[in-house]
Amino acid sequence: LVPPRVKIVEVGPRDGLQNEPVSVSTEDKIKLVQKLAQAGCRYIEAGSFVSPKWVPSMANSFQTMTKLREWKEKQGPEYEPLVLSCLVPNLAGLHQAIQVKAGEIAVFGSASETFSNKNINCSIDESLERFALVVAEANTARIPVRAYLSCVIGCPYQGRIPPLAVAQMAEKLLALGCHELSLGDTIGVGTPTTTIALLKELQHVLGNDVDKLAVHFHDTHGQALANILVSLESGIATVDASVAGLGGCPYAPGASGNVATEDVVYMLNGLGVETGIDLDKLVEAGDFICEVLDRPSRSRAGTAISAI
Numbered sequence: 001l002v003p004p005r006v007k008i009v010e011v012g013p014r015d016g017l018q019n020e021p022v023s024v025s026t027e028d029k030i031k032l033v034q035k036l037a038q039a040g041c042r043y044i045e046a047g048s049f050v051s052p053k054w055v056p057s058m059a060n061s062f063q064t065m066t067k068l069r070e071w072k073e074k075q076g077p078e079y080e081p082l083v084l085s086c087l088v089p090n091l092a093g094l095h096q097a098i099q100v101k102a103g104e105i106a107v108f109g110s111a112s113e114t115f116s117n118k119n120i121n122c123s124i125d126e127s128l129e130r131f132a133l134v135v136a137e138a139n140t141a142r143i144p145v146r147a148y149l150s151c152v153i154g155c156p157y158q159g160r161i162p163p164l165a166v167a168q169m170a171e172k173l174l175a176l177g178c179h180e181l182s183l184g185d186t187i188g189v190g191t192p193t194t195t196i197a198l199l200k201e202l203q204h205v206l207g208n209d210v211d212k213l214a215v216h217f218h219d220t221h222g223q224a225l226a227n228i229l230v231s232l233e234s235g236i237a238t239v240d241a242s243v244a245g246l247g248g249c250p251y252a253p254g255a256s257g258n259v260a261t262e263d264v265v266y267m268l269n270g271l272g273v274e275t276g277i278d279l280d281k282l283v284e285a286g287d288f289i290c291e292v293l294d295r296p297s298r299s300r301a302g303t304a305i306s307a308i
């Protein structure tokens, strides 16, 4: 049994493009987000207010978000529900998000101590202190906060991460006041067995707060769709995906892109699950960005549909 409707969070313009070797112009990022919105995506992570020294490909996020905001305001009521979000690691990032009137921000922590240090240059405890300041100020500014939790199954530096450690960190992130928590299989090592074990532990520790969980699978070992299916069967109704399977994480060596949105939507259509997304238009958005990047799509469904 799977939920009748699933919320897709499109992370391609951020998680995807942050790790592509070709850096994408502001104009092309805007076009990509517009095409995704036209395909029916209503939650799009469009940028990242992190240090441009750490992630140069996200340096044009301020311009991209500003122009997208202006474009959104000129659209009709069907675009009102469109949420354009961005990653924020600290107060400096939040202040940029407030200036561009981001519809949502996302803080990002880790269940692995080493990954936390490599990715955001601080310990897990320090990150929670930083996020507490960010969430409090975002609440005052009335900006909803999503939280990511990385390395929920495995870490590129520490190996396997115990489900209990993940659940305890999830509890702390939610207690800060985040409305949604996305579970990141950052290096795509999960299988249905480890995914189910993790979700069971989370159900046990979080109780009713499991409704706030989303899943975020990178497809490094080709397990993402299977992991998503078992997550849906466990009651998860929010799924992150990246058009054309773009991306990876600059601080997770060996991580490949997220599961391709086209593949997720194709599977959900087959299951009779509503997403609000038009698959053909989504494939066009994927083809567009692959042309910009001059590389083939990593979406199997996208490639098959384009070939017809």
Ligand code: HMG
Pocket (backbone or CB within 6 Å): 015, 018, 048, 049, 050, 051, 052, 054, 055, 087, 089, 090, 091, 092, 093, 094, 108, 119, 120, 121, 148, 149, 150, 151, 183, 184, 185, 186, 216, 218, 248, 249, 250, 251
């Ligand atoms: P730091 O060096 O400890 O920061 O980095 P700092 O506060 O000491 O500042 C150092 C410099 O960065 C200063 O500039 C600051 O102004 C600047 P300088 O004086 O040297 O010219 N700075 C900033 N600039 C712009 N925006 C900001 C900002 N903050 C400081 N917000 C920091 C700490 C967190 C900034 C850094 O480590 C960083 O930017 N890390 C981001 C890494 C990242 O983006 N990783 C990828 C995203 S996470 C991911 O992909 C996983 C996910 O998809 C889920 C999953 O798959 O698991 C979400």
Ligand code: MG
Pocket (backbone or CB within 6 Å): 015, 184, 186, 216, 218, 248, 249, 258
């Ligand atoms: Mg990711």
